Amino acid sequence: MFSSVIVKKPGKSYVEGLTTSNLGMPNYEELLIQHENYVKALEKCNVNIAYLEADENYPDSTFVEDTAVLTSEFAVLCNPGAASRNGEIVSMEKELLNHFENYITINSPGHVDGGDVLQADQVFYIGISERTNEEGAKQLQTILQQRGFEAHIIPLKEFFHLKTGIAYLGNNKMILAGEFVDHELFDKYDKIIIPKEDEYSANCILVNDYVIIPSGYPATQQKLEAHGYKTIELPMSEFQKQDGGLSCLSLRF
Template identity: 60%
Template sequence: MFKHTIVKIPGESYVNGLTTSNLGRPDLAKAMEQHRAYINALEKCGTKVNVLPSNNDFPDSTFVEDTAVLTPHFAVITNPGAHSRNGEIHDIEPVIKSFFETIYHINAPGMLDGGDILQIEDHFYIGVSMRTNLEGAEQLKKILESEGYKASIIHLEKFFHLKTGVAYLGDHTIIVAGEFIDHADFNSYKKIIVPPEEEYAANCIRVNDYVIIPAGSPVTKQKLTEEGYQTIELEMSEFKKLDGGLSCLSLRF
């Protein structure tokens, strides 16, 4: 059960954030509306939402997931892989310290984005991607194993982040798309497969009694419903434009 979530309001500079997509410039008013709906959904799921103010010095800082990896007993402050995002950790660390006594750090030359980290029970999967290098992955693996967790490193081929294509739903079940459908590391789990035309929906989040999914994914929604999951659909168009997904917008613990 998640009791707390941390989010950060998009700033006016959000429209200038990093992107690899060709979906156009974000509409700030729509992004703010969609972010408010996201907060409402997290509250509906039963979490206390800690809302951090925007910081226009960091256009991408609404994607708070990349700045930390949280477990029930300790936190790891990351070193985001995009140079322009490194300073985001200075805004997130004080609020993390208010909840956790034990805090580790990923140090340069290690780079690590929280979007590349998937926890399934006591096993963490660490993606090596455009934003997480092998040094950062190995640092996190060492930290996790020192605390009694298992950890595996996965080299991504196509996806931007690990959690772009796979999410854990509980009950030994994952939702997967693309390169992770037949990935050897995930073959022991029950899989809900996202069709190619709804690939964006693989980045969904299970928050207590609900699975939050992006709107416009009818096949994925139907599959989740058939498996007994309650869903909340959210419009995510203005975050998709900057390579962002549902998991990116919060830290959940």
């Protein structure tokens, strides 16, 4: 169960942020509505929300997940792999001290984006991507193992971030898409497989009593509800244009 969540309002500079998509320019007014609905969905999940104000100096900073890895016991301040995003950790460092007595850091030349890190109970999976390098992944693996967690490093082949194609839903159930479907590390889980045409919906988040999913994927919603999950659908078009998904927009702990 999560008790707290950190989110950050998108700034007007968001439309100038990093992206690999060809989905067009985000509509800022629509973006704010979608973000507001995201926060309302989290409120429905019965968590305390720390709402950070926008920072126009960092267009991508609404994607707070990449700045830290949080558990109920400790915090790791990441060292994001994109140079234009690295300064985002300054404000996140201050916020973490409102919730944790201290934190551990990923140090250069290591880089980690939180979007490449998935926790499944006592096991962590760390993706090596364009934003998370081997040195950063090994630093995080050591930090986690020293605190009693199992940690596996997975070089990515297809996805931008690890959590682009995977989500843990508790009770040994794992949503999997693309390169993760047949990966041996996930054979121990009860698999909910997402086909290629619905891959964006693999980035969903379990927050206490609900699974929050992007709207427009009825097959994914039906699969989740067939497994007994209550779902909340949210439009995500303006975040998808900047390579963002549901998990990217919050830190949950």
